[in-house]
Amino acid sequence: MEKIAIVTGAGRGIGAETAKLLAKKNMAVAVLDLHEENAMEVASQIEWEGGQAFAFGCDVGKREDVEQAIAITERKWGTPLILVNNAGVGGPFHRVDEVDDEEWEWIMNTNVKSVFLFTRNLLPKMKQAGYGRIINVASIQGLLGSSYSSTYVASKHAMIGYTKTIAAEWGKYGITCNAICPGYVNTKLGVRQEDISDYYRRVMDKSPVKRVAEPLEIAALIGHLVGEHGGYINGASYTIDGGISAHVGITSDLTE
Ligand SMILES: NC(=O)c1ccc[n+]([C@@H]2O[C@H](COP(=O)([O-])OP(=O)(O)OC[C@H]3O[C@@H](n4cnc5c(N)ncnc54)[C@H](O)[C@@H]3O)[C@@H](O)[C@H]2O)c1
Structure with missing residues (x-):
């Protein structure tokens, strides 16, 4: 066993692929998810291989759950030196004035407070070990605005600002912190190929590569950032979107 990793929201999607990939890289992985049964399935698959x-059922927006998840991991294996803050929710499409307090708190607690809770707890322990790798799964919506998704956009921008500050404060202790910014991924939250609506057809039209990402393609970037040769990457926000955010998109079809 090389290192101990915590992956949140690992019961399915990007988190599940990340947990499996890190396990293949010889890490012991705490598979955390709100839906414990999904987390158990992923953990069993890893063990079977x-x-x-x-697996541990945990609401990442709740301090007691986060503290318990970390304590159980420590008791079982030792200090987790790799943290992938992946759990996230998109919420419904609402105009700014339609968002109620409950929706705001749900999205901000899941996407942002969770990162604060895990990071605050683990940073002093990583400092003691002289090593730490933190990956925050943000979004291209952490870099760009997006109509009818204001809370999600605000939460992902917050994650990126937090990432940069952790990088600046803790790099001297051997700890790096980076964000990744996926575009659209073939997951429940992103887009399942089987229910492609007009909305997602428009997404794919704007994508230079004319497809959405597979979760493993996102996990592979995370694997590199926490891997042997990732140590000089710190405070970065990696866009992984097939080129969607690289162009304005108005003239792309003129010659076709
Ligand atoms: N899929 C995309 O297109 C896309 C694009 C950009 C960024 N992302 C980000 O990637 C991350 C993973 O998303 P995904 O596409 O795999 O989505 P997904 O919905 O397939 O998986 C998210 C997982 O997080 C878990 N989760 C939700 N709330 C939780 C909570 N309070 N506590 C613990 N677990 C919780 C869910 O149960 C689920 O297993 C998210 O942060 C998302 O914002 C996704």
């Missing part, structure tokens, strides 16, 4: 994992 010869890796080390355990």
